[in-house]
Amino acid sequence: MNDNFNMLAKTMFGFEDILAKELLQLGAMDINKGVRSVSFVGDKGFMYKANLALRTAIKILKPIKTFRVFNEDDLYKQVYKLDWAALIPDNGTLAVDATVNSNQFKHSKFIALKTKDAIVDKIRDVRGNRPNIDLRFPSLKINVHIDKQVCTISLDTSGESLHQRGYKTATNIAPINEVLAAGLLLLSGWDGKSNFLDPMCGSGTILIEAAMIACNIPPNLMRKEFAFERWQDWDVDLFETIEESLLKKVRDFHYKLIGYDKSPSAIAKAKGNIANANLEEFITVEHEDFFKSEKNTQGPLHMLFNPPYGERLSIEMESFYAAIGDTLKKSYTNTDAWFITSNLDALKHVGLRPSRKIKVFNSKLESRLVNYKIYEGSKKAKYQD
16 A cells, blocks of 8 residues: 555646546546545556546646645745655656635746756765756646645646647647547547547547547547656556556447538548548548438437637627537437537527536636437327337
8 A cells, every 4th residue: 555645647627527527537546526626546557547637627737745834934944844855857858737716825927946956956965066057858847836825745746738749740720629629529428339420520639539438448549758768767567567467458340430521621631630540440530521410320319519708799690509409409310419609699590499508618618518418209299209
């Protein structure tokens, strides 16, 4: 048990429950939901596994010290006390980032700078030389979080945000974040047990995440690097063992994953990204206008898409969203349709009653993930079968 330690997975607003469920399924212990975060306990192997396999985590942090701070001097003294020489190798580099929610401390950049000063001063006093700063590929990335007067110093195990899966080389004007796409899919109940359609697929992110969920493929297998690979205790053999065990759980998928887009350039980008993700055997993308399409698969269909939110004239958005409702109603019976939008006024023009509305954020835009169940015949007929 001594090898276990506390960790914190950061996520997006509204994804705390599904992240906690992911952690439970992976085998985490002592799972506790916070705001945009879930804390848990595991060992080094589990830290590797969490980074590789969690779909809705943005970062995995390893807290190493929590203390109260009342001013910048307190912060400096407490950070200085830690044994940084054991964590940063000779000629190693570091980077510090900070998030602050406090009346006492208002500037996160100043907090990051003060923390950095304490670390480099301590290492200079121990070794006689100061480590350099490297914001892109540091040996150690440190996260400082101050909430009122409570300061937590953590090691960033992930490095770059975990939404950077490694398969996306081409994007459109408003690409959807990979973690957001995975979270929306899981919120929608997508489990790979039916056909799937993204009728406005853009560069293919939702389709790729849907395929990885359906086949139980770890989302971050293709990442170039995690921050923990530069740590003193990096264990490549353990990492490869964890990777292998996750790959053994990959499963087959027996339905169709289809994407439409009316832009030929979007289709070309989607095909490139799908190829990068090695998922061509599962996903088909077609140059098609959703509003002129109809359902062409048998059985239930799961649909999830990210329509334009409308930096245009409101009348265009009204007719656009009305056309979504008309197309679903006329051409997509037996479909569980979901989409995300931040244009809450335009939603009123869909003309269908949503079964669910879930508050989420797309970047800083407050949005809704809405669900329309398009039954064959009326609802009443469905329940009389």
